[in-house]
Every structure is written in structure tokens, then in C-alpha cells.
Amino acid sequence: MPEAVLEARGVTAGYVPDLPILHEVSLVAHPAQITLIIGPNGAGKSTLIKAIAGLLPVSAGQITFGGADITHIRTDQLAARGIAYVPQTDNIFRSLTIRQNLDLALRRAGAGAPARLARLLEQFPALADKQRDKAGTLSGGQRQFLAIAMALATAPKLILMDEPSAGLSPKAAQEVLEHARTLTRSGVSILLVEQNVNQALRLADHCFILAEGRNQIDGPADALLNNKVVGEIYLGARRMGAA
Amino acid sequence: MIGVISYLVFFATTASILAIAVLGLNLQWGNTGLFNGGVVAFFGAGAYGTLILGGTPQAGHLGGYGLFYPLALLGGMAIAGLVAWIVGLLTLRLRHDYLAIATFGVAVAFENLMRNAEWLAGGAKGVRGFERPLRDALGDGFTYNIFFFLVVLVILIATYLFLERLVASPFGRLLRAIREDEEAAQSLGKNPARVRLMAFITGSVILGLAGGLYGTFYAFVSPQDVLPTLTFQIWAMLIVGGAGNNRGAIFGAFLIWGAWTASGWALSRFAPIEAQLYTGSVQFILIGSVIVGMLMWRPHGLLPERLVVSQRGKTPSA
Numbered sequence: 001m002p003e004a005v006l007e008a009r010g011v012t013a014g015y016v017p018d019l020p021i022l023h024e025v026s027l028v029a030h031p032a033q034i035t036l037i038i039g040p041n042g043a044g045k046s047t048l049i050k051a052i053a054g055l056l057p058v059s060a061g062q063i064t065f066g067g068a069d070i071t072h073i074r075t076d077q078l079a080a081r082g083i084a085y086v087p088q089t090d091n092i093f094r095s096l097t098i099r100q101n102l103d104l105a106l107r108r109a110g111a112g113a114p115a116r117l118a119r120l121l122e123q124f125p126a127l128a129d130k131q132r133d134k135a136g137t138l139s140g141g142q143r144q145f146l147a148i149a150m151a152l153a154t155a156p157k158l159i160l161m162d163e164p165s166a167g168l169s170p171k172a173a174q175e176v177l178e179h180a181r182t183l184t185r186s187g188v189s190i191l192l193v194e195q196n197v198n199q200a201l202r203l204a205d206h207c208f209i210l211a212e213g214r215n216q217i218d219g220p221a222d223a224l225l226n227n228k229v230v231g232e233i234y235l236g237a238r239r240m241g242a243a
Numbered sequence: 244m245i246g247v248i249s250y251l252v253f254f255a256t257t258a259s260i261l262a263i264a265v266l267g268l269n270l271q272w273g274n275t276g277l278f279n280g281g282v283v284a285f286f287g288a289g290a291y292g293t294l295i296l297g298g299t300p301q302a303g304h305l306g307g308y309g310l311f312y313p314l315a316l317l318g319g320m321a322i323a324g325l326v327a328w329i330v331g332l333l334t335l336r337l338r339h340d341y342l343a344i345a346t347f348g349v350a351v352a353f354e355n356l357m358r359n360a361e362w363l364a365g366g367a368k369g370v371r372g373f374e375r376p377l378r379d380a381l382g383d384g385f386t387y388n389i390f391f392f393l394v395v396l397v398i399l400i401a402t403y404l405f406l407e408r409l410v411a412s413p414f415g416r417l418l419r420a421i422r423e424d425e426e427a428a429q430s431l432g433k434n435p436a437r438v439r440l441m442a443f444i445t446g447s448v449i450l451g452l453a454g455g456l457y458g459t460f461y462a463f464v465s466p467q468d469v470l471p472t473l474t475f476q477i478w479a480m481l482i483v484g485g486a487g488n489n490r491g492a493i494f495g496a497f498l499i500w501g502a503w504t505a506s507g508w509a510l511s512r513f514a515p516i517e518a519q520l521y522t523g524s525v526q527f528i529l530i531g532s533v534i535v536g537m538l539m540w541r542p543h544g545l546l547p548e549r550l551v552v553s554q555r556g557k558t559p560s561a
Binding site: 086150 | 429435
């Protein structure tokens with residue numbers, strides 16, 4: 001196994017002091033892989049990704065990125081480190097045009113911005129056609145693509161994605177998740193929180209299952225997909241629903 | 244006839260000065276979403292600063308530095324910016340209503356300081372001994388008022404153009420992004436606290452500019468000029484005109500100042516004698532009703548911010 005990109009060890013965190021949602025949660029994400037976090041509602045999936053992104057105070061444990069401690073990092077310092085965070089909702093600026101959204105994300109790129117913009121527009125042709133439109137006019141799937149394009153504009157090594165398929169049609173959800181898969185081929189690592197367990201497990205490399213704010217099981221995604229115990233305990237209802 | 248024109252010039256000068264203040268507030272509220280409830284503190288800092296720096300020596304209070312007028316005005320703006328910097332560092336972590344309450348408190352504290360600290364700015368008697376610039380050459384009459392109006396008008400237009408450019412610049416884009424979603428802006432590596440502080444200071448410097456011109460126009464400022472009423476008037480102008488739209492801000496300033504002046508005149512002329520004493524209070528009720536009514540039925544103002552219009556077909560600006 002190559003060295004970890006991101007590692008969380010014994011992370012305890014929550015929204016208010018003395019009321020932790022996460023209890024000593026640990027996980028590892030490896031380079032150019034999709035690391036998936038799943039679990040029933042209220043398991044602490046989004047809380048974990050927000051704690052990693054510096055949006056919630058971590059009261060115990062440590063988070064490292066490329067070996068460096070980022071436990072108490074400020075969210076606006078993530079981009080400079082090479083981490084992009086894509087919030088679940090409200091991840092684009094609706095009153096700005098698509099081009100303005102991208103320009104905002106590209107500011108850090110300096111002289112390399114035009115080339116990077118050209119590459120992004122090539123990668124997301126649907127956005128290229130609508131550059132002058134307000135981002136608020138995009139469909140749900142296109143918004144997620146814009147949010148992902150904005151994340152990529154910061155040239156990240158790791159992207160934290162909080163339920164990118166939430167609220168999308170099954171087809172759009174599949175497109176977004178498949179796009180995430182293609183991103184890893186260029187060397188980007190992805191930490192993905194998902195509710196679409198079946199679809200996500202088929203695309204991911206490794207998976208961590210949380211419940212009630214604690215680690216449950218983890219393992220290679222394809223193994224967990226066919227793991228009966230996992231299905232019964234955590235995914236049973238969803239599996240039947242999705243099939 | 245000359246009387247009417249003279250009055251119109253006087254009216255337009257005051258309205259233009261207030262329009263500059265509304266533009267400053269618009270940068271804070273309209274473009275950045277900062278609820279500044281203490282407008283008058285920054286307006287007052289500019290007025291007091293300009294008069295103290297540019298005035299003649301006075302016994303009993305600070306001042307009389309006799310600075311060249313443009314320097315005094317810039318100094319007033321700098322003092323407003325300095326006050327905003329301190330207030331901003333202390334309060335900008337607060338959101339919406341809490342920020343409004345905190346800044347309102349700052350404005351009340353400012354008024355009380357000016358009223359009571361006689362050594363600083365003359366206390367209740369105000370700052371005296373300021374000579375309007377070029378008074379020797381132009382006198383005190385109609386010529387001077389026309390000249391001063393033109394100066395204010397040029398400054399108003401310059402402020403408008405500056406803000407239009409600012410809003411269209413990457414910084415303006417960033418302001419709108421942060422107003423819309425702070426978390427998403429943070430995730431792109433932006434520091435919302437710093438950007439908000441910069442917008443707050445810039446808006447307050449513009450409020451200070453308006454205050455400096457106001458003090459210059461009357462060659463006098465006292466605690467009566469920094470009462471909360473002025474904060475509400477400036478807010479009413481922005482809400483009626485259209486927050487987020489600089490033209491709306493200017494339009495609102497002229498409209499509300501016109502309505503304010505007209506209502507004062509109408510009340511003094513037509514209200515029964517017994518009610519004359521209360522015309523000021525009636526005006527407050529009217530301005531409150533206008534704010535509430537606009538917020539209920541036309542919350543985006545008469546000239547709303549242009550947000551939903553597609554910009555298809557425009558040539559790229561970046």
C-alpha cells in the first residue's frame with residue numbers, strides 16, 4: 001500500500017463543546033483512490049468531512065495530510081495546502097455567472113489561470129456552453145459539475161466531497177460519481193460521503209462504515225459490496241430500495 | 244425665482260451628500276451583507292475629523308490644526324476608517340441582527356462621547372471655528388453654494404464610478420460570493436473575515452467622506468448631527484432605492500430626502516397649531532412606515548439589484 005494522503009486518528013468532534021458527534025473515528029485515504037464513507041442517517045459522515053475541512057472544532061485526535069498536521073486548520077487555508085472541499089449544498093454562487101464562479105476559484109492560479117480554465121472547460125463541455133449564464137440557472141447535476149470544476153480549479157491533491165449525488169436524478173447521480181472516478185486517474189484522491197451506497201461502492205476503492213459516530217467496519221469497496229453482514233446491518237433497507 | 248433656485252441648490256447639495264453616505268452603506272449591506280446599524284458613527288467621525296483637522300484654534304477643545312482643506316477631508320475619512328477598523332475587528336464576527344445591535348451601540352456611544360467629552364470636540368456646543376474653503380474668494384452667498392454643490396456632485400459621481408468599478412472587479416465578485424455562501428468561499432481558499440473587514444472599512448471611509456462634506460457645508464457639527472435618526476434615514480434611502488444597486492442608492496437618497504423635506508414643510512403649513520410641536524415625531528413615524536412598507540411590499544427596492552438577468556452574448560470581461 002502506498003503512503004496515505006490523509007489520515008485521521010481517534011478524531012472526536014461535534015458542533016458544540018462537550019457534545020461530540022464523532023467518537024474517536026479513524027480513517028486513511030490513499031493516493032489516486034476514492035475513499036468512501038457510508039453509514040445510516042446520523043452516523044456522523046458529514047460531521048467527519050466537516051471536521052477534516054476545519055469547519056468544526058476537533059476536541060481530540062489528529063488529522064494529517066501528506067504527513068503534516070492539519071487538525072486545527074482554518075477552512076480558507078485548505079486550498080493552499082492542496083485540499084478542496086465541496087459542500088453538499090450551496091456549493092456554487094448562484095448570482096454570479098458560471099465564468100465568474102470559475103474565475104473566483106482560479107484566482108490563486110495566477111498566470112496559469114487561462115490554461116487551467118481552458119482545460120476545465122474542455123473537461124466540462126456543458127459548462128463551456130453556458131459560461132455567461134448565472135449559475136443559479138443550472139440544473140442540479142450541472143451545479144455539481146460546476147462545484148467540482150471549481151474544486152479542480154484550485155489544483156487539489158485531495159477533494160473532500162459531501163454527498164455530491166444528493167437530490168440528483170439517478171442518471172445525473174451516476175454521471176457525477178463516474179466523473180469522480182475519472183478524476184482519480186489523473187492522480188487526485190477523493191474522500192467521498194455518499195447515501196447512494198450501491199452506486200458508490202461499485203466506484204470506490206476503499207470504504208469506511210460509520211454508525212452513531214463510531215467506526216464500524218472498513219475494507220475494500222468490492223468486498224463490502226458483497227459482504228452479507230454489512231448488507232444486513234447497515235445497507236439492507238437501502239439495498240432492497242435501490243434494486 | 245432666485246429664492247427657489249437657491250433652495251433647490253441647497254436641497255440638492257444635502258441630498259447629494261446623503262447619496263454618498265448611502266453609497267457607502269450600500270457597499271456594506273447591499274454588496275457584502277453587513278448590517279451596519281451605526282452608520283452615523285462613521286459619518287460623524289468624518290464630520291468631526293474634518294472640522295477638527297481643518298478648523299481654526301479653539302479654546303477648550305481639541306482642534307484648530309488649520310490643515311489645507313483637502314487634507315482635512317482626507318483626514319476625516321481616515322479617522323472614519325480607523326474607527327471602522329477597530330469596530331470591525333471587534334464586531335464583524337457577529338452576524339446580521341447581532342452586528343446591527345452592536346454597531347448601533349457603537350453609534351450611541353459615539354454620540355455620548357461627543358456630547359460629554361468637551362476637551363475632545365466641544366461637547367454639546369459642538370465644533371466651531373471652521374472656515375469653509377475658498378470663502379474669501381467666493382463669499383457666503385449663492386455663488387458659493389453653487390460652487391459647493393458642483394464640488395459635491397463631482398465627488399458623488401466619482402464615488403459612484405469608483406464603486407461601480409469595485410463591484411465589477413474580482414474583489415466585488417468575491418464580496419458577492421461571500422455574501423451568498425461563506426463556507427463555499429472558504430473552501431476555495433478565501434478568508435471571509437478579512438474580506439468583510441475590508442468592505443466594512445471601505446464603506447465607512449465613504450460614510451466619513453459624506454460626513455466631512457456635511458460638516459463643511461454647515462461649517463459646524465454637534466452631537467445633534469449624529470443622532471440615530473440619521474442612521475435610519477440613510478437606511479430608508481437604501482431600502483427604498485434598492486440595496487445592491489448603486490443607482491438605486493442615489494435615487495433613494497434624493498427621493499427620501501425630498502419626501503422628508505416635503506413632509507416637514509407640509510406638516511408645518513397644514514397641521515393644526517397644537518400638532519406643530521410634534522411634526523418631528525410625525526416625520527419619524529412616516530419614515531418608519533416607509534421602511535416597513537417597503538420591506539413588506541417591495542423588499543428589493545425601487546431599483547433592485549440586477550441578479551437574475553442572463554448575460555448571454557456579452558463579451559468576456561476577464
